[in-house]
Amino acid sequence: MTEPPASFPMPGPEPHVPVDGKLRRGRRRSASVGFVIVTLVIDALGFGLVVPIVPLLVEQLSGSTVSNASLWVGVSLAGFAILQFVCAPILGGLSDRFGRRPVLLISLAGVGINYGLLAWAPSLAWLILGRCIAGATAANASTASAYIADITPPEKRAARFGLVGASFGLGFVIGPALGGLLGTFGLRVPFMVAGVLAMLNVLYGLYVLPESLPPRLRRPFDWKRANPLGSLKVLAGNATLGRLAISWGCTWFAMGALQASFVLANYLRFGWDTRQNGLALALAGLGSAVVQGLLVRKIMPVLGEWRAALTGSALTVVAYLMIALAPVPWVMLAGIVLQAMGAFTNPAVQGMVSASVAADRQGETQGALSSMQGLTAIVSPLVAGTVFAAFTGPGAWLFLPGAPFIVSALAYCVSLWAIAGVRVPKALAPAKAVLAP
Numbered sequence: 001m002t003e004p005p006a007s008f009p010m011p012g013p014e015p016h017v018p019v020d021g022k023l024r025r026g027r028r029r030s031a032s033v034g035f036v037i038v039t040l041v042i043d044a045l046g047f048g049l050v051v052p053i054v055p056l057l058v059e060q061l062s063g064s065t066v067s068n069a070s071l072w073v074g075v076s077l078a079g080f081a082i083l084q085f086v087c088a089p090i091l092g093g094l095s096d097r098f099g100r101r102p103v104l105l106i107s108l109a110g111v112g113i114n115y116g117l118l119a120w121a122p123s124l125a126w127l128i129l130g131r132c133i134a135g136a137t138a139a140n141a142s143t144a145s146a147y148i149a150d151i152t153p154p155e156k157r158a159a160r161f162g163l164v165g166a167s168f169g170l171g172f173v174i175g176p177a178l179g180g181l182l183g184t185f186g187l188r189v190p191f192m193v194a195g196v197l198a199m200l201n202v203l204y205g206l207y208v209l210p211e212s213l214p215p216r217l218r219r220p221f222d223w224k225r226a227n228p229l230g231s232l233k234v235l236a237g238n239a240t241l242g243r244l245a246i247s248w249g250c251t252w253f254a255m256g257a258l259q260a261s262f263v264l265a266n267y268l269r270f271g272w273d274t275r276q277n278g279l280a281l282a283l284a285g286l287g288s289a290v291v292q293g294l295l296v297r298k299i300m301p302v303l304g305e306w307r308a309a310l311t312g313s314a315l316t317v318v319a320y321l322m323i324a325l326a327p328v329p330w331v332m333l334a335g336i337v338l339q340a341m342g343a344f345t346n347p348a349v350q351g352m353v354s355a356s357v358a359a360d361r362q363g364e365t366q367g368a369l370s371s372m373q374g375l376t377a378i379v380s381p382l383v384a385g386t387v388f389a390a391f392t393g394p395g396a397w398l399f400l401p402g403a404p405f406i407v408s409a410l411a412y413c414v415s416l417w418a419i420a421g422v423r424v425p426k427a428l429a430p431a432k433a434v435l436a437p
Helices: 019-050 054-062 066-098 100-120 124-151 154-183 189-208 230-235 239-270 274-303 305-325 329-341 345-355 359-392 403-420
Strands: none
Touching: 019 100, 019 124, 019 154, 019 189, 054 066, 054 124, 054 239, 066 100, 066 124, 066 239, 066 359, 100 124, 100 189, 154 189, 154 274, 230 239, 239 274, 239 305, 239 329, 239 345, 239 359, 239 403, 274 305, 274 329, 274 345, 305 329, 305 345, 305 403, 359 403
């Protein structure tokens, strides 16, 4: 996504437009923002809806054991991540060429059609194909963010982008809980509900969504700018950025175990159904949202970003070990709460990244972090699924459904090592504290 410069002429009524015309345009713009926010909520909600469902549906369609099913869950998650990683810059580039409105509406319609495909999928191959298509259509977040930038004055963009982050958080909290509850009525029901929501939003968008990018400001599509790997070059050749990127990648790598193995692990060791797993995942999302939304602003001034990142990583190592080795459900739930308490690691790392680069490199550096996150989302579920199968299959030398979470704990240990070697920018050191290693 390329954000317009500060001098970007914001679309708005001309001085001669009557007062009632201004009011109508203001209402239409508010409705447009609402549509974009709902679109992002549906993206996150749809992903959250299916997290408690896909592992059990894969087991059902594959007709294999739970341990073998975990491998296919990893494949489906990796397929989703690959297509999202590749298609996000492509959709952003297409929206720069043809406008935001058609790209948003077509991609959202694709989301709805895809959920219908997943609800019907008669075989594992169709399910995996559907998850890949879901990844491609869910890549519309870059276009949605560009739309927000188009219609929002520079001084209000931060607040609007805060709504974007809140919409994702809301979807990830509600999605797993709702998906788990709907899954008790049938493993296909959550897909049907997600598809209906997406198509209703398309109809709403056809009525309220105007185009935000004037033809004079559009640019030709360029495959070079649509290369998601190109931005990773930003992180090369800088020791500080390199270490922070390692930490960032490790934290997202650890999340792959939650997506690929959490449901199946709890099914094997606790006998949990979709409802119980969905509520547990919702607890994880809610805890993370509370910490990042409310506590980060209080923690950072006291600890500073460097110490906060170390503390959060250390807490999360313990949390993943608790989730991995939990003999009873309450220990695992306590691990989820502790993991949420360590959720200030990523904001702290982002703060150090931001302080380590010049103002004119902020966008490309944050984009490089997004590319790193996308790559780990491809690899981590495959690793988690393989480890789960190795420790739950018939030939396992040790039966340990929580083994993927030990790998996650090790990833956070690497994050600790990477952060410990970072030279802390002076602007990030709290008063009366010497934090440099």
